[in-house]
Amino acid sequence: MDLAIIQDLLMTGFLRGGLYASMAVGLALVFGVMNICHFAHGEYYVLGAYCAYFAFVTLGLNPILSLLVASVLSFLAGAISEKLLFYPLRKRSKGEWIMNAFLLTAGLSVVLQNLFRVFFGMKYRGITQFWKTTFHVLGMSLPADRIIAFFIAMVAIAALWLFLKKTRIGRAIRAVSQDENGAKLVGINLDRIQTLTFALGSMLAGLGGASMLSLSPAYPYAGNKPLISSWFVVTIVGLGNVPGAIVGGFIVGIFESVSFFFLGSGWQDVASLTLLILLLLFKPTGLFGTQIKSVWE
Amino acid sequence: MQTIISSLNKIGKILQRAIGSLNTIGFSTPFIVFIILIACAPLYIKNQYMLRLLVVSLYYGILAMAFDFTGGFINAVNFGYAGFVGLGSYTSALLVVYTGINPWLGLIIAMGVTASVGFLTGLLTLPLRGIYVSLMSWFVGLTLMALASALVEVTRGARGLVVSPIDESATILTHLYILLTLMMVIYFILRLIINSHIGLAFKAIGQNYDAACASGVNPTKYKLFNFTLSCACAGLLGGYYAHFVGIVTPDVMDTGHTMEVMALSYIGGSGSLLGGVFAAFLLLPIFDSLKQLMEYRLIIYGMLLILVMIFYPVGLNGLYQKFLQFIKRKKETKL
């Protein structure tokens, strides 16, 4: 087989993996801190894409500003939905929080998807590109958007990591994920941290959707594919495993582009899902599952 | 005159005893009334379209019931439910289209195939807990859907596979009575299981997994049994529905359909079996009568699910139980 093709495949997969990694990090964060299996993550991705589209095309803002608008709005949307839905659920639910919260996100996902459909119609809203250049990497010419979207994802992950490691609030977020009572007793306001965490997760998704706008247009159901893939990532590395999610994102991205090349689009889904099922069959704790959260047996 | 009254009395007593014994097997009085109402529907509903609506409501109601058997009892939501329903549809449809066997036989095989896949999924999720079971079954459902779309030569993909009706002479009334019977049979079986010691084990597993293991319940066996049975129902109904509608597309396996069934079962009240049936008969006609609502159908389902989860987790069944208590208290104060 041609070396160029292999190189091309790996590159495509790698770049796509960046998106999955950032989405999966959001999922892992939300699960780690709030114990929510976030099923509506894809909808915040779509929201980000719509925001970027309207900011870039309708308002004519420059690309950076459009992305900023998209991330701020998806951050806000995440914060609002947490306050409106998960906060009351947390105050009222007795036991079985994980399952109830999961069902809530499932309901939220349906509502948001169909709200998008009602508001924006079944129309694809895409752009040809944010940036009009192409980059030459390893003898391949790639549109700038691809590379930049990848870098945005990486920078977002790095920024999140720094935030969690180095700041007071970031430390508080990690504290909540490790011991809720301990966190309360040192004076951390759990409600605020939970809202912030959900908002941050949503922002990661929204930023992902916005930066990928030229590659996959905004569309009410556009969130399904990234949702499935990022859940795929999170499941193979183990829930709540943030560093694992990054590695997993690249693995899944490359696997998808390779299987797409050999099998075509229809069978690629079958292949990834089969792989996932086999993985869970033989290694049910996830690829790097050492710190297993209590939901595992 | 005397004899008429006394014989009426006798009939009354027999009826009372019959209802009493029906009650003991889980057929509560409102449910019996409901069954009779549906059975007599052709007497007061002549409109074909309305009858069809009843059939569709029944179909969704039974699905919600079978869904609740897993979600409401062992607390493992089968998030790939639509995939299993679709598997039943495709199995029966493909068999009938390609081998020309009797649709009834196709249905039985569809049920078997879906049950086996359900069994395998259960096997796969054995070492996992609640939420992982949901995720895994979701992935299985997605795989089934992806397969149905990918096997274009066989399933005709999104263009849809045309399926012959279950019986050439079947009218809408035939479907109504078949589904009504199916509902009673399935409910009877599920209720029988729930009321037996197996049902106790289910509840133990659903409420406190570790405690259940510690007290000697083997969750594996029960989980598998539960999952398989619920999937068998999905396959049977899916197969039936394919013949009823006459066309199958991969769309039937979409997660959105799982959501509909799930919403019905939770609105009806998780762990009540019948709640989903009543929810279906309440909501589907409303959606249908307000055509402009159709577009917002899923939004309303989703919102109702959210509201129920947050504010009233006991659902319609909880309302009904409250009503019963109210009546009881009224009676007591009268005495």
Add this chain to the structure above:
Amino acid sequence: MLEIENLQAGYDRLQVLWDVSMHIREGEFVALIGANGAGKTTTLRAIAGLLTPQGGCVRFLGENITGYPAHRICQAGISFITEELNLFQAMSVEENLLLGAYLCRNQNLIKTNLDKVFSFFPILAERRKQLAGTLSGGERRMLALGRGLMSNPRLLVVDEPSLGLAPIIVLTVFKTLQELHAQGVTLLLVEQNVTNTLQITDRAYLLERGKITLAASSKELLENEYLKETYLGKR
């Protein structure tokens, strides 16, 4: 400083505390003693806001803090060191301590407090970078105490600090508590080790089946016949 009046508390439908009333004055060292399951931990949880009281009133520095969430109570100046410690296992000793000063924005003050804690527990300074989850049992207790001190609490509430520790370490812990008291920290201590506790505290309350049955100065209680028989194990 802390006044509790007719506190009722419990879990779901199970009521554990019945009309518990007690008070602590500024600078006092008070003990709460009682048998297993008497409701000592429950009392402390209700004070610290981990449990919402079903009735009664808790006042701290004149402010009614009944039913406040835990973080507000921490803000008011009460630091609660739980039986199970609630450390952040996957974080370093230092990060745990810094989180103890979460509400404090003054970097200099945090630095002073950190030094103070390290002078109390030199072992923590040595283990600065080690993860809390990998510390020994005794080190963990010290870390929990240190974390509780990081917020400069007006009142320190400690639940069974000697649990599972070797006698020699228990002595260190008690010494530390005494030292803290000498420095002016007000303390509420729950202990099984009644004799030792009564020797270092000013006053004590006896809690039996969710009710306060005795309240007196520690000296008196050491001589109390009933207590001697049932809790001190002397005849």
